[in-house]
Amino acid sequence: MAYKIMGINYGTKGTNLPSPYRTINIIRSMQARYVKLYDSDPETLKLLSNSDIHVSITLPNDLIPRIASNHSFTRHWFHENVLAYYPHTRIRFIMVGNEVPGNIQQHPEWWNSLVPAMNVLKRTLKSHQIHDIKIGSPMAMDVLASTFPPSNGSFHEDNLARMVELLDFLSGSKSYFFLNVYPYLAWSGHPDDIRLDLALFRGMNLSYRDPGSGLLYNNLLDQMLDSVNFAMSKLGFPDVRIAISETGWPNDGDIDQIGANVNNAATYNRNLIGKITTNPPAGTPARPGAVIPTFLFSLYDEDLKNGPATERHWGVVRPDGTQVYELDFSGNRTSYPQPTATNNAPYRGRIWCVAARGVNESELGNQLAFACSRLNRMCDALGPGRECYEPVSVFWHASYAFSAYWARLRSFGQGCYFNGLATQTTEDPSHGLCQFPSIIV
Secondary structure, three states, X not given: OOOOOEEEEEOOOOOOOOOHHHHHHHHHHOOOOEEEEXXXXXXXXXXXXXXXXEEEEEEOHHHHHHHHHOHHHHHHHHHHHHHXXXXXXXXXXXXXXXXXXXXXXXXXXXXXXXXXXXXXXXXXXXXXXXXXXXXEOOXXXXXXXXXXXXXXXXXXXXXXXXXXXXHHHHHHOOOEEEEEOOHHHHHHHOOOOOOHHHHOOOOOOOOEEOOOOOOEEOOHHHHHHHXXXXXXXXXXXXXXXXXXXXXXXXXXXXXXXXXXXXXXXXXXXXXXXXXXXXXXXXXXXXXXXXXXXXXXXXXXXXXXXXXXXXXXXXXXXXXXXXXXXXXXXXOOOOOOOXXXXXXXXXXXXXXXXXXXXXXXXXXXXXXXXXXXXXXXXXXXXXXXXXXXXXXXXXXXXXXXXXXXXXXXXXXXXXXXXXXXXXXXEOOOOOEOOEOOOOEEO
């Protein structure tokens, strides 16, 4: 049914993930009928042939300028990534890039080529008489200069010309403004100002009235979506529909990452599915009744991603193929067992960053050398005869170096990761005169 456009993002930046064949069976078992790929993987697209699963494929950001300017390359790409599978594989969306930065100065070549590339692909589809594939480009919330209250939603002034160009294309082609939208990030950044129940769709008895529009909101997602709706309307495009290309909630995270747990992840995603699959469609306060195609992020935990631990824990399925928590994408199931939340209040105290147990010692040595070489005199305490020289082991020396490096650079965005070899701890690893640096939250 048209109101049940509920799918899943299939990312592959993880070790020992199930094969594409098994993955498709997992997707089908959860009653998901849409899947979004971050590429156009041939094996996956072949396996989806003659299935009932609709597919979204992605053109990488770095290919956007080539599609816009090189017609022979476009023909080749289109033949290899679309015509080779369509119509037996139900390709329904082509995503041109993913999260082209909201700051146009970061990659002006992507923004300058984005809509031209979309127009080239639109003409190519038309030349092959293909009318059931929509073209879009997922944007992050950073394309907005203002998001609250929703009626104040507005795009960055230095990118208005490109945004108008994009919205004009989407309006003319009756496509969607695809949005990667994460209430978790908005809430976890301001837990004292935003109620967790609003972020988890449990705010039926809580409400916020937008002073500008008079509209009443009882969940954070609607507020975020409507900030984009208002921003588009201010530029003269009230007809452009929103689709959610990514949304979800992390099932785990670092010690200092509030609210990243299985309970909240299950609650958010189950309530999200209920909202999106409601019949008749719920829409948002500014767009009541609107159908919102939605792709949940993500299918698997992806342990090869850098950054804080939440980056690696958005999955609903483990690498062994079992579900982290039960989900039914059809929206028909409403009763589930509910795990207990563990960290909905901020941790207060010291945290150290140490080497993880059982990791490869050779790789650990490389990361030890990396950390000690980056900051002057940071590892002096590890020298022979110094206070942290003993015990003489790669594990303990790396633990000291990781803690020192992380404590020094965390405020600049450094994570406790070190290629997956590090972990946070609240147990002080200091011994004797050797005091490990830490951070206090």
